[in-house]
Amino acid sequence: MALTSLSEILEPSAKRRPELAVEIAKLFAAFNLYTGDSVKSAAQVEVWGEQLGEFPLFAIRKAYRWAVRCEGKMPSIAAFIFDVKLAMGNNIAVKRVLLTEWRNSA
Template sequence: MSAAFHAVLASKYGISPAGGGVRGGGNPPPPPEKTPELVEAVSQSVKSLTELLKPAHTRGPELEAQILKMFAAFNLYTGDQGKLNAMLEVWADELEEYPMYAIRKAYKWAIRGGDKLPSLAAFIADVKLAIGSNVLDRKKALTQWLTM
């Protein structure tokens, strides 16, 4: 590459002409300047992600309603209300720490992709997959940027 091209990379993106860059192990660009507008936007993003990631037990009866919808989708009711209540309690106890958006997503996967109710363990595995590491990583990175 030409020297002029390297100079543009260095001046615009902070990439060293010595073959740095992302693949070459160069330095990453500096973090953006903390303007009041940017701090407010990042703060709002962190607030939104915090709300999104709240555990289901903070959402009141929404978790139980979601579980009952799944049981209904698989026609689970056999006429034994005691058994249904016990199953609901077990599922709610095990799912209460996860965010509702992930539970809803796993619910959709279950009813669209299966002929029978998944085991609780399989459903929890899908909930964990539905959470996605990008959401957690994004919240962590934005929170760290605010405290720099």
């Protein structure tokens, strides 16, 4: 469990694409975004995945919870990315360096 959590902080979500796609699909489902067109839905998940791929999964999951609990409608990708950055916190880059050094020394 600790290694899973550590990789959620260290790795961009693009390296864990299937899990990222699930989180995006959950967001779309929470706001009843499905139009009945599976090709369009797959394309939307792909676009969001490309835009969110640089961010860690823990921040995406936190922003998802905020959106579902606090938003009255589906957020734009720009608004969601803002929330993801907020969820990451100010010192995530420093934490990544320290955790990477610790991981490499173990």
